[in-house]
Amino acid sequence: MARRAARFVLLLLLGVGLVTLPLWDHNAGHISNAADAAVFVLLALGLNIVVGFAGLLDLGYAAFFAIGSYTYALSASPFYGLHMPFWPMMILAAIIAGVFGALLGFPTLRLRGDYLAIVTLGFGEIVPTVFLNLPKYTGGTNGVPGIYQPTLFGYQFGYNPTPYYYTLLVVIAFSVVAILRLRDSRLGRAWLAIREDEIAAASSGINLTTTKLLAFSFGAFFSGFAGALYVAKLGIVSPDQFNFTVSFTVLAMVVLGGMGNVFGVIAGAAILYLFQTLFLADLTQWSHSIGVAWHMPLLTQLDFVSLKFLLYGLGLILLMLLRPEGLFPARRIRLLIAEPQHETLESVEVGDEPIVAPPGADA
């Protein structure tokens, strides 16, 4: 009981801290970083539906992020001379991303495991390449500059990161409620069922086709919000913002946080984002200051910026070795891991008949 209360107080403090962040931190760069982190939180929440709930490995999630981003960018920029209002377009971007989620999910329905992974990876490469190669329609390499900023009841968002930050907090709060409701709905339980055992799920009357397509669709839906807000804040969109590193980073956030656990995923996204942008970027500065303070010339010469991907890679390896189930695993996953060799038993059954007889089979 005391532990629960302590957790509640901690969460409350964290919530208050996040909401009041722009009031006590007047550094616009920090708020901007926080808003970008929030975009990744939203992406991780969406991908968690596909990977964490439904157990479908998606390595090309950036494709939907790109589709959502371009939807708003093309409908509210001088590129086509359109100036659609932001709020309905944000919803529309999410819906369009959701539709593409179902469309791109369709060819993958018969595929399992890693075949699914490589096809989604393929889509993740195809979508930005298409945006890159059709300069007439999408701006090509230069992308779409001059995206209009949203206004709310006459208030201009402009380039000030604070309103974006608050909008993202609100969108995330709504998304979390929606996703939790979704998880506990009939559909959500169907997702968990196909994650645990597709055949058993199908035998229990779950329609695999619609359940999987809806997982892809809902997963992509949230990336549409993220995309619209992200490009509105940035003012420009270009294909290189959606490369494999983005898909992979979002996946790493989901796995690191603890697949299937909504709050774990949020924490994972925030932690990884902070590690990547703030920690790795400022490491050089810190080591220089320490080197100066402690008279260690070696530390003042280190340049960690060029080592960013090495540190990121090594950090991931280390984290995975220490916590293979993520930092905050969902309870179900925790139980699953306690079970001996769940995954390996499956590969035993590849042949015609299982070599390991099921218990009681000899009777």
Add this chain to the structure above:
Amino acid sequence: MNWVLLVQQLINGLSLGAIYAVIALGYTMVYGIVELINFAHGDVYTAGSFVALALLTGLGVTGHSAAAGIVFALIVAFLLTMLIMGTTGVVIERFAYRPLRGKPRLAPLLTAIGVSFSIENLLQIWYGPSPVPFPQLVPNPFFALGQISVGQMQLVVIFSSLIMMLALHFFVQGTKLGKAMRATAQDWMAAEIMGIDINKTIALTFFIGSLLAGAAGVITGLYYGNVWFINGFRAGLIAFTAAVLGGIGNTTGAALGGFVIGFVEVMTAQYVGFQWAEVTIFSVLILVLVFRPTGILGQQLSERA
């Protein structure tokens, strides 16, 4: 239709596909035995190019050296690169994958990508962020066959790749160690009961796969005349696509997939535009998988697989 051009492009596709095929073999072997997409494999291949570059530079050999010297340097560079990359593969397996065996499947996938990022960054620090010229040691005269011309380097690429594929085939099918590998891939638990050392067999698989990738790295360096730290990502992605296309876990399928992808890439470059190559490659993959969900030569897996 210009038939000469078509045949010419088929030959180009054959040499490109041969390289993809050799890289794909490493993917498919590792996948067949531990069911892991070894994302670092493409970077092991590129690291092979850089190690060979360093060795050749160290030996001080240039295109103007005596023929015997070039041959000697190439043999040394090939063997040492293969050994170094094979060992690298074993080390990666030991420290990044083995501790996660039997853990959630996404964990080793993430460490694999972590290894991939790390290798890319190390190569970037080692030789800088721009493409680096690779010494042109093999003279590359073009032989005319009617209106079609074939470069000597293309023949070297195709034949050395074929030799490696055949050697691997005989190793896997004809030796006791190969038999242990096949047994482990089929059913590691039963293999262990039969007295096969699973850890050694998996390490051996990584050694051979990475050794082939290293050799492919040397060959590409010689063929294209430059190497770039980022090459491994695209090459690895496409080679893995080739392995999946052929039916992952199946070495013949990987070779076949490599050639198919090679042809698709050169044909796209010729008739549509090089910038569309990845789009057509992945479209072909998706189309094939829609109709044959386990690839061209993939076995029909049971539902639970």
